[in-house]
Amino acid sequence: MPVELRHVRCFLSVARHLHFARAAEELGIAPPALTKQIQEAERLLGVRLFHRTKRSVALTAAGEAYHDEAVGALEHLARGAERAALAERGELGKIVIGYVASAVYSGVLQATVRGFRARYPLVEIGIEEIVMREAGALLMEGRIDIAYVRPPVPYPEGVEARTVHRDAFIVALPADSPLAASSVITPAQLCDQSFVVPEQESGTLEVARRGRFTARVVAQPGTLADVLAHVSLGGDVAVVPRSLAQCVTVPGVEYREIAGKAVPSEVAMVYRRFERAAAVKAYLAFAGS
Structure with missing residues (x-):
């Protein structure tokens, strides 16, 4: 013994x-x-x-x-x-957060993580940029614990989403475009334009619906940084979240509001429905407070 x-x-x-x-x-x-x-x-x-x-x-x-x-x-x-x-009690552990860039541009990711770290300093938080359409699979595989995405996004069974930021879509266009002379762009004015589409294409589709045309998509590079790079080269436009214009300036790119009722955009926090990790549950509770 x-x-x-x-x-x-x-x-x-x-x-x-x-x-x-x-x-x-x-x-x-x-x-x-x-x-x-x-x-x-x-x-x-x-x-x-x-x-x-x-x-x-x-x-x-x-x-x-x-x-x-x-x-x-x-x-x-x-x-x-x-x-x-x-x-x-959820005051110790590790959380891995996946995010799309627009969650950073909106500021919602920073505000929540900073606040949580101040309250729970012993919880380690790792962040990594993800491909939005892969968020659900990454959650279910346990490779991330929480994801910040822009809906609509398909989720597998067992994943839930909560809206944490509301925004609207605007137009990014080349600075030398004739449309830059207008302070506000109507959807119909974009009918002859070629579009560069970000991961979340819902804004582009809604603008085309309102303008009664089918968007001519010439590229869908993925990240918003890639989208703006394409626009800056001239010839193409993009429908992007307004929060992007508030914090990202790219030479050769102008931003304009879309006339009429705002085209809504959101940032959602996505997580496992039956989460077991106490630290993750504490983060979800904090983010919802």
Whole structure:
């Protein structure tokens, strides 16, 4: 039988008091029971831990050596118990967040992560840019815990979404385009344009619907940075979130509002419906507060 925690506690109490009666009182056991525990520990360790006489108790050399390790072991166990309690409350752990660039441009990702880190400083948060259509699969595979995307996005069973930011779509066009002379662009004015489409194509499709034309898509490069790069080269336009215009300036690109009722855009936080990780659940609760 190995030395157990009860043996260590008894040893440390006697070492602290160098008196069996006082140590027994501290532990809430009878002195004979404490003596038995120490004798059992010495037998299991194969060493003598104390010099004992009728008048004194002192640590042996072996006892001195064992003492420092025993103190460290108990402190380590105490830290382990504390960390377990923190993890149970969601105050310790790791969260991996996937995001599309427009979630960064909107500021919603930064505001939530900064606030959560201030409240839960022991939770490690990793972030990585993802392809929006892969968000659901990444969640279900456990490669990320939360995703920030722009709906509509198809989700697998077991994934839920919550809107965390509302925005509207506008038009990005070349600075030398004749349309740049207008302060507001009607959907019908875009009927003869060629479109560069970001990951979220719903804005483009809605503008085309309102203008009663079929959008001529010449490129769908993926990220909003790629989309703006295409627009800056001239000849093409793009329908992008308004938040992009508020924080990204690209030479050769102008932004214009779309006339009429706003073409809505949103950022949604996507997560597993039956989440088990306490830290992730704490983040979801914080983001929804």
